[in-house]
Amino acid sequence: MDDTRMTEARTERVPLAQCVPTCGTADQRGSYLELSDREFEHRIRLAYAHLQYCDLCPVKCGASRLSGRPGVCGAALRPRVFVWNIHRGEEPPVSGLRGSGTVFLSGCNLRCCYCQNYPLSQLGHGSEYSVPRLAAALNELQRRGAHNINFVTPSHQVAQILAAVLMARRQGLTIPLVYNTSSYDSVETLGLLDGIVDIYLGDYRYTDDVVAHNLSGAADYPAVARAALEEMHRQVGDLVACADGTFVPHGLIVRYLVLPRLTRMAKDVFQFVHERLSVDTYVSVMTQYFPAYKALDGARGVGRKITEAEFDKVMNAWHASGLVHGWVQELDGEGGA
Ligand code: SF4
Numbered sequence: 001m002d003d004t005r006m007t008e009a010r011t012e013r014v015p016l017a018q019c020v021p022t023c024g025t026a027d028q029r030g031s032y033l034e035l036s037d038r039e040f041e042h043r044i045r046l047a048y049a050h051l052q053y054c055d056l057c058p059v060k061c062g063a064s065r066l067s068g069r070p071g072v073c074g075a076a077l078r079p080r081v082f083v084w085n086i087h088r089g090e091e092p093p094v095s096g097l098r099g100s101g102t103v104f105l106s107g108c109n110l111r112c113c114y115c116q117n118y119p120l121s122q123l124g125h126g127s128e129y130s131v132p133r134l135a136a137a138l139n140e141l142q143r144r145g146a147h148n149i150n151f152v153t154p155s156h157q158v159a160q161i162l163a164a165v166l167m168a169r170r171q172g173l174t175i176p177l178v179y180n181t182s183s184y185d186s187v188e189t190l191g192l193l194d195g196i197v198d199i200y201l202g203d204y205r206y207t208d209d210v211v212a213h214n215l216s217g218a219a220d221y222p223a224v225a226r227a228a229l230e231e232m233h234r235q236v237g238d239l240v241a242c243a244d245g246t247f248v249p250h251g252l253i254v255r256y257l258v259l260p261r262l263t264r265m266a267k268d269v270f271q272f273v274h275e276r277l278s279v280d281t282y283v284s285v286m287t288q289y290f291p292a293y294k295a296l297d298g299a300r301g302v303g304r305k306i307t308e309a310e311f312d313k314v315m316n317a318w319h320a321s322g323l324v325h326g327w328v329q330e331l332d333g334e335g336g337a
Contacts, residue, residue: 027147028249030176032165032196040166043192047159050189051077057109057155058186058224071156074107078128079160082106082120084137086146091284091327093239093247094150094178094199101146101175103137105157110184111217114259114295114302121153122293131160135167142175148199148249150178155185158192165196176249183225183232184218190231198250199239200232201284205257207268214300215259229254230276238280239325252277253326257286258314260306266314270321283326285318287311306331 032040050056051065063071070076086099094100104117106126119125129137138149151161165177176198183202204225206212212221232252239251254277256269273281291303298304311331318328 028176028198029174030148030196031198031250032169032177033174035195037166040162040169040196043196044159044162044166047162047189047192051159056158056186056189058184058218058220059109070107073109073156074122074124075156078130079134079157079164080106080124080126081129081134081137082117082126084141086141086144087150090150090178090180090201091253091282093249093251093253093282094148094201096147096246096249098145098147100148100150100178101138101141101144102150102152102180103134103141104152105154107156108153108182109156110182110221112293113215113300114289114292116290116292117153118293131163131167134160134164135171135173138164138168139171139173142173146175148176148178149173150180150201152180153182154179155181155189158189162192162196179232181228183228184221185224185228187227187231190228190235194235198236200236200252201255202229202232202252203255203257204229204269204272205259206262207265207272208262211262211265215302226272226276229272233277233281238278239282251282253282253284255284255286257289258306258310259289259302260304260310261301263306263310263313263317266317267321270317270323274322279322280325281323283318283323285314285326285328287329287331 053062054065054071059072061072063069065071065076068076082104084103087102088095088099090100104120106120106124108121115121141149154161178199178201179197180201183204207222209219209222213219236251240248242248254273273283287306290305295302308331
């Protein structure tokens with residue numbers, strides 16, 4: 001697939017109070033370079049075994065993906081990719097100065113009514129890739145100067161990702177891996193990535209089961225995401241800033257997308273991070289929400305952007321949380337009532 005550029009969301013991020021200055025990411029070799037071929041191949045076998053009657057993710061829909069049958073997420077055996085390109089709009093430790101090598105995978109195991117990427121996540125737009133073709137794309141991103149390889153919505157494609165990374169490593173891939181996820185991931189599957197992924201970009205979208213059901217069709221999302229984020233943090237810990245203001249590209253960033261009318265969840269999000277992860281966790285507060293896809297009609301209560309009052313409420317919750325590291329997107333344009 002050509003690296004056609006996707007429309008980038010507004011992505012200016014300013015540091016939250018007391019955050020260290022950020023000017024990019026120190027270059028580093030990916031942790032996966034330390035893994036033996038034998039262990040890598042073992043992980044790949046385990047991951048593909050999950051696809052027989054698929055239980056790779058918390059949906060556990062049982063699709064016979066090895067026989068080519070797609071599951072609830074839309075994925076069958078071969079990986080599907082919508083686009084891959086250099087992206088400069090992620091958090092500073094991910095985008096750095098030269099950009100992140102993003103790979104947008106098609107399909108998704110959630111059904112978010114507001115998904116801004118719905119053509120690929122819900123409608124399955126994208127092309128089928130062989131593992132060698134995906135491996136070649138990863139090395140091309142490295143050749144173009146990407147600081148890292150950033151798999152976007154990867155939860156249903158872990159087996160294919162592992163196979164492609166091992167192949168790409170044999171062909172010269174060295175840059176770190178970013179796992180950019182909704183956090184609707186099983187802990188067992190995340191375990192296959194231990195020592196392979198360097199940066200987890202994990203959402204924590206909802207703390208309320210009813211909201212998670214209504215907006216994403218997954219009432220168990222809060223519990224699943226909490227367990228997944230704890231596992232991610234166990235694996236990579238907190239990001240570490242260097243003396244020069246750059247970051248060692250290794251650690252967890254928790255993303256929180258502020259949704260209209262639902263800012264009451266912010267307090268619980270920050271409290272979980274503080275109490276169950278670490279006070280030094282970096283949090284990225286995203287205010288870019290705009291209604292898309294099935295949210296446009298407003299029937300589910302998320303048919304507008306967030307207001308300045310809602311933004312202030314989230315920032316107040318942040319300041320009360322005791323957390324000290326992270327970024328927030330500047331608010332541009334307000335939602336109505
Ligand atoms: S990864 Fe896809 S096919 Fe597998 S259990 Fe989840 S939704 Fe079903």
